[in-house]
Amino acid sequence: xxxxSDKLLGGKQGVLGLALLALLIMVILPLGLxxxxxxxxxxxxxxxxxxxxLVLLWGNGGILxxxxxxxxGLGGYCMAMFLKLEASDPISTKIQTTPGIPDFMDWNQxxxxxxxxxxxxxxxxxxxxxxxxxxxxxxxxxxxxFKRRVGGVYFAIITQAIALILSILIVGxxxxxxxxxxxxxxxxxxxxxxxxxxxxxxxxxxxxxxLFGCIFLSRYIxxxxxxxxxxxxxxxxxxxxxxxxxxxxxKIFTFCVAAMxxxxxxxxxxxxxxxxxxxxxxxxxxxxxVIFAAVGGRMSLIGAVYGTLLVNYGKTxxxxxxxxxxxxxxxxxxxxxxxxxxxxxxxxxxxxxxKIPFLKRWVAEEKQKQTDAHASHGKVGTKLGAEA
Amino acid sequence: xxxxxxxxxxxxxxxxxxxxKAVDKLNLYVDKNELRVVIGPNGAGKTTVLDLIxxxxxxxxxxxxxKNKELTKLAEHEIVRAGVGRKFQTPSIYENLTVYQxxxxxxxxxxxxxxxxxxxxxxxxMARVYKVAEEILLKDLLDMxxxxxxxxxxxxxxxxxxxMQEPELLMLDExxxxxxxxxxxxxxxxxxRICQNxxxxxxxxxxxxxxxxxxKVTVLHQGKILAEGSMDKVQADEKVIEVYLGH
Ligand SMILES: Nc1ncnc2c1ncn2[C@@H]1O[C@H](COP(=O)(O)OP(=O)(O)OP(=O)(O)O)[C@@H](O)[C@H]1O
Ligand SMILES: [Mg+2]
Numbered sequence: 141x142x143x144x145s146d147k148l149l150g151g152k153q154g155v156l157g158l159a160l161l162a163l164l165i166m167v168i169l170p171l172g173l174x175x176x177x178x179x180x181x182x183x184x185x186x187x188x189x190x191x192x193x194l195v196l197l198w199g200n201g202g203i204l205x206x207x208x209x210x211x212x213g214l215g216g217y218c219m220a221m222f223l224k225l226e227a228s229d230p231i232s233t234k235i236q237t238t239p240g241i242p243d244f245m246d247w248n249q250x251x252x253x254x255x256x257x258x259x260x261x262x263x264x265x266x267x268x269x270x271x272x273x274x275x276x277x278x279x280x281x282x283x284x285x286f287k288r289r290v291g292g293v294y295f296a297i298i299t300q301a302i303a304l305i306l307s308i309l310i311v312g313x314x315x316x317x318x319x320x321x322x323x324x325x326x327x328x329x330x331x332x333x334x335x336x337x338x339x340x341x342x343x344x345x346x347x348x349x350x351l352f353g354c355i356f357l358s359r360y361i362x363x364x365x366x367x368x369x370x371x372x373x374x375x376x377x378x379x380x381x382x383x384x385x386x387x388x389x390x391k392i393f394t395f396c397v398a399a400m401x402x403x404x405x406x407x408x409x410x411x412x413x414x415x416x417x418x419x420x421x422x423x424x425x426x427x428x429x430v431i432f433a434a435v436g437g438r439m440s441l442i443g444a445v446y447g448t449l450l451v452n453y454g455k456t457x458x459x460x461x462x463x464x465x466x467x468x469x470x471x472x473x474x475x476x477x478x479x480x481x482x483x484x485x486x487x488x489x490x491x492x493x494x495k496i497p498f499l500k501r502w503v504a505e506e507k508q509k510q511t512d513a514h515a516s517h518g519k520v521g522t523k524l525g526a527e528a
Numbered sequence: 529x530x531x532x533x534x535x536x537x538x539x540x541x542x543x544x545x546x547x548x549k550a551v552d553k554l555n556l557y558v559d560k561n562e563l564r565v566v567i568g569p570n571g572a573g574k575t576t577v578l579d580l581i582x583x584x585x586x587x588x589x590x591x592x593x594x595k596n597k598e599l600t601k602l603a604e605h606e607i608v609r610a611g612v613g614r615k616f617q618t619p620s621i622y623e624n625l626t627v628y629q630x631x632x633x634x635x636x637x638x639x640x641x642x643x644x645x646x647x648x649x650x651x652x653x654m655a656r657v658y659k660v661a662e663e664i665l666l667k668d669l670l671d672m673x674x675x676x677x678x679x680x681x682x683x684x685x686x687x688x689x690x691x692m693q694e695p696e697l698l699m700l701d702e703x704x705x706x707x708x709x710x711x712x713x714x715x716x717x718x719x720x721r722i723c724q725n726x727x728x729x730x731x732x733x734x735x736x737x738x739x740x741x742x743x744k745v746t747v748l749h750q751g752k753i754l755a756e757g758s759m760d761k762v763q764a765d766e767k768v769i770e771v772y773l774g775h
Contacts, residue, residue: 365647368633372622379620379686382582383634384608384693393641 154359157442158352165348165445175337182344182412184452185351187212189405191432191444192351193398196358198430199438200367201394202374203291207299208402208429210306211274213421215403217310217317218273220416221257222266223326223334224318243325248315257316263330270407271400278399282392289388291377300423307422322417326410334411347408354401355441361397362441370394431474437486446485531596535560535697535727536581541590543580550576552751554590558697563723565730565738567762568748569772574731575617577748578699582614583607594697609639613695617702617731619682623675627666627685630674631657634689656692663721664688665714680704680711684718691722698722699729704737716740735773747772 169181190208198204230240238251245253259265281302285295310317318324326334333339361367373380373387381387410416419425428451436447451473459466481487536558543551550573558564566574579585581592583604592599599607622630635656638647661667664684669677674685683703690698703719704712712734719728719741732738738745738759745762747754749772755765762768 361645364645365633365638366641366644368625368629369644371624372633375622375624376620378584378616379622379689381604382584382608382614382616383689384605384636384639386603386605386640389641390644 158355161442161445162352165351166345170341170344175340178344179340179412180456181449182340182347183409184449185347185445186405186409186412187429187432187452188351188445188448189354189408190402190429191436191448192354192358192441193401194430194433195436195438195441195444196361196370196401197394197398198433199440200362200374201370201391203391203395204296204430205299205395205398205426206296206423206430207301207303207426208398209421209423209426210299210303211278211399211402212406212409212425212429213306213310213416213418214274214277215270215406216410216416216420217323217406218260218266218270218403219407219410220323220326221260222263223329223410224323225253225257225261226329227325227327242318242323244318244321244323245315250315254316270403274399274403275396278396279392282395283388286388286391286395291391300426303421303426304423307418310418310421318417320418322415322419323410324415324417326414329411335414340412343408343412347412350404350408351445354404355445357397358401358441366390366393428470431470431477433484434474434477435484437484439483440486443484443486443489450485532557532593533560534558534593535562535595536729537591537593537596538577538581539591539593541577541580541592542588543576543585544588549751551580551587554751554753556746556753558727558729560727561723561725563719563728563730563741563743564746565732565742565744566746566748567732567735567738567772568754572748573751574748575701576751578614578701578729578731581607581699582612605639608693608695609636611696612699613690613693613697614699615683615686615690615701615703617705619679619686621674621677621682621685621689624673626671626673627661627677628657628670630685631660631688631692634692636693660688660691663691664718679706680708680715683707684715687718687722695726697727697729701731702733703730704732704734712737713740 165185170178173181190212193208193211194205197208224242228240228242233239233241233243233246236243236246237249238246241250241253260269281299285291285298290298311320313319328334334343362370369380369385369390373390377387406416406420409420432448432451433444434447435451436445437443451470454473455466455470458469477484483490534557536556538554538556541551541554541556542549552573554573554577556577566577568574576585580587581594581599583599583602583606587600590600594607594610594612597610599610599612602610622633625633632649632653635653637653638644657670658667661670664687666677666681666685666688669681674682677685683706687700687703700719704715707715716737719730722728723741730738730741742759744757745759746756747762747765747768754771755762755768763773
């Protein structure tokens with residue numbers, strides 16, 4: 141029987157993968173990189189939340205969302221609203237026509253804080269909003285789509301359209317959202333300056349811990365009966381429905397969890413990078429995130445993190461030298477991965493890790509144990525049968 | 529209609545697809561613990577009748593009562609939970625999961641989102657999986673990925689997945705299609721065992737097989753009942769010979 145620790149860690153193979161990733165993120169990168177580059181890695185790791193959410197939703201659930209950027213953005217904007225309000229106290233904004241409101245509102249002739257900005261003066265409310273606003277949004281979309289059995293390509297296109305609409309809305313409503321520039325000049329959180337090197341180190345580690353938290357959460361979901369049902373639904377949705385399950389409920393829930401995980405990434409992005417803008421909400425970022433997950437391996441939670449880091453590293457290197465080529469390269473990479481390595485990096489790793497002798501033995505032992513368990517039960521069954 | 533002792537009572541059931549009546553004013557009654565076989569030429573509407581009962585297709589008119597409960601207004605999963613299980617014509621199993629997982633995931637506990645998240649693989653679940661696996665002759669293949677099973681074994685697995693739910697009415701669409709002669713015999717024995725305490729509706733073309741299992745046979749033709757009764761009676765029926773058995 142599976143224990144809770146087994147479920148969270150995913151057995152021996154899972155422990156090894158997690159330990160390696162933790163070593164890389166918690167020790168090797170912080171020791172090997174200066175704070176500027178580490179902060180960059182921290183930024184990439186916030187995308188990994190979204191890639192992770194896509195492993196749940198797309199890899200395991202078979203539901204492709206091409207609009208995860210909207211949840212990343214919603215989380216990021218919630219965080220940014222809080223930080224912006226703190227940066228807009230009446231003293232530092234005294235040269236404005238209306239002191240005490242964010243600068244972009246003043247430029248757009250707003251004379252009072254809009255009502256929906258008010259509650260973001262409170263940090264506890266903001267944290268709740270980061271978690272709940274995107275989730276409710278996902279619930280509404282999910283309910284409307286999945287109860288009507290909209291799925292597959294249609295769902296992908298609709299999520300893409302919604303992400304586009306949201307980004308256009310944010311750009312259009314300059315006075316309320318900061319428009320195309322986004323919400324910038326974020327300085328402190330409850331008086332703590334987030335721009336200093338020490339703050340960046342702390343935020344990097346907070347981000348890393350949250351990422352592992354989300355990996356554990358996803359692992360728990362995937363190793364439970366829920367996870368098995370997700371795989372079953374991806375394969376034979378009708379069979380699941382005619383086994384007494386309300387398939388749409390499971391899809392809605394998965395979509396909501398994926399939204400929440402993405403939103404945490406967005407909030408951490410705002411904290412570490414110091415701004416949030418609509419360029420992280422629309423179609424392009426949403427599709428980029430899908431590529432991260434695909435490169436890492438859409439079935440692998442840990443692979444998603446590596447995929448995100450690798451593609452972004454490539455992006456940084458290439459876009460400095462050949463900025464105009466990068467998009468083509470990325471498109472090519474996506475096609476290549478889908479065609480030749482459908483299981484991404486994780487697939488390649490698993491294929492070759494099996495050949496390393498001590499790993500092979502280690503994992504085989506565990507498999508054997510499982511088989512033994514079933515076999516012994518079988519024997520008990522026959523013995524009872526013979527007695528009877 | 530008043531309450532009856534039938535486990536399933538279908539009355540005046542009609543479904544029309546763009547004016548084409550695939551099932552036409554059908555009346556069908558199935559007793560408790562009965563094994564009913566439905567036969568008929570291709571396109572007679574056999575599969576459609578099962579689709580209507582399990583809610584996959586919505587009827588145009590008529591009523592379907594299961595234990596005196598109207599099914600036509602219920603959602604698919606509600607019909608299953610009421611006690612109706614259905615096997616599809618092409619084996620429908622989860623290819624990526626193992627035999628064990630296929631059975632476990634069909635266990636009727638933890639059917640809600642939260643229930644499935646908190647579901648525990650307790651001893652009674654395992655015991656049930658082993659018992660059903662033994663019944664469907666897959667006891668030694670529990671760890672095998674379902675995709676690797678033979679066609680016949682896949683059919684058994686799907687039956688097993690239904691047995692996990694202990695349905696009171698089990699509906700099987702061509703369960704021996706693609707099976708060897710030996711597998712057919714084993715399936716006949718299996719069906720004779722499992723209909724001890726439940727009602728079963730089987731759709732089948734293989735007359736040898738039908739003879740081995742049927743309590744009563746219904747012949748469907750163009751969405752209507754052509755004949756009904758014991759195997760011998762139906763086989764001797766002139767109309768049946770003309771449209772179906774004669775070929
Ligand atoms: N959803 C649908 N839309 C339109 N026509 C349909 C639909 N489902 C079934 N039909 C038609 O209804 C008729 C009955 O089909 P059904 O599948 O019930 O036959 P069957 O008796 O199961 O045949 P077989 O022995 O070949 O499985 C066929 O003519 C079929 O084309
Ligand atoms: Mg049919």
